[in-house]
Structures are given as C-alpha cells and as structure tokens.
Amino acid sequence: MSGETGKWIILAGLVILLAGIVxxxxxxxxxxxxxxxxxxxxxxxxxxxxxxxxxxxxxSLIINLIIRLFR
Known part of the structure; x- marks a missing residue:
C-alpha cells in the first residue's frame, strides 16, 4: 500500500465518524x-x-455531488 491509500482510509474514517456524530x-x-x-x-x-x-x-445523489465537488 502507498501513502495515498492511507490518506483515503483516514478520510473515509472521518466521513463515517462525522455521519455517526450527526x-x-x-x-x-x-x-x-x-x-x-x-x-x-x-x-x-x-x-x-x-x-x-x-x-x-x-x-447516492448527495454522495455523488460531494465527490464531484472535491474533484
């Protein structure tokens, strides 16, 4: 695995944490x-x-919009 993969895993964890808090x-x-x-x-x-x-x-639409905004 590269360092880039680790960054994506951390980002996914933060998104899950934020969803749990909400x-x-x-x-x-x-x-x-x-x-x-x-x-x-x-x-x-x-x-x-x-x-x-x-x-x-x-x-699904909301997640796709968020992904497109960050690209």
Missing part, C-alpha cells in the same frame, strides 16, 4: 429518512420487508 445528535430530526414516498414497506403477521428505494437514491 445521527447521534440529530436522530430526532432525521425521522423522515427511510420513510419517504417510494420506500417499500410490507408488513404481515410473521413477515416484515423493508426496502428504502427512494432514500438510497437521494443519499
């Missing part, structure tokens, strides 16, 4: 994440299925 302190304000229109929820008596389709698209 979720920890603002969890009561983020209740809409995962409950957007287009998120698939199926609940039966002995079965529960959840697929956050719209949430994943929005998070």
């Amino acid at each position: 979720v920890y302190f603002f969890h009561d304000k983020l209740h809409w994440i995962g409950n957007l229109p287009g998120d698939i929820k199926i609940e039966r008596e002995n079965f529960r299925f959840y697929f956050p389709f719209t949430t994943m698209i929005i998070i």
Whole structure:
C-alpha cells in the first residue's frame, strides 16, 4: 500500500465518524429518512420487508455531488 491509500482510509474514517456524530445528535430530526414516498414497506403477521428505494437514491445523489465537488 502507498501513502495515498492511507490518506483515503483516514478520510473515509472521518466521513463515517462525522455521519455517526450527526445521527447521534440529530436522530430526532432525521425521522423522515427511510420513510419517504417510494420506500417499500410490507408488513404481515410473521413477515416484515423493508426496502428504502427512494432514500438510497437521494443519499447516492448527495454522495455523488460531494465527490464531484472535491474533484
């Protein structure tokens, strides 16, 4: 591994740490994440299925915008 790889691993760790801090302190304000229109929820008596389709698209768009800003 090169020094450049180490820098990317540290950056990824900082991003995960920042995301954890945001979720920890603002969890009561983020209740809409995962409950957007287009998120698939199926609940039966002995079965529960959840697929956050719209949430994943929005998070992917935000991450792509951030990556493009830094390039």
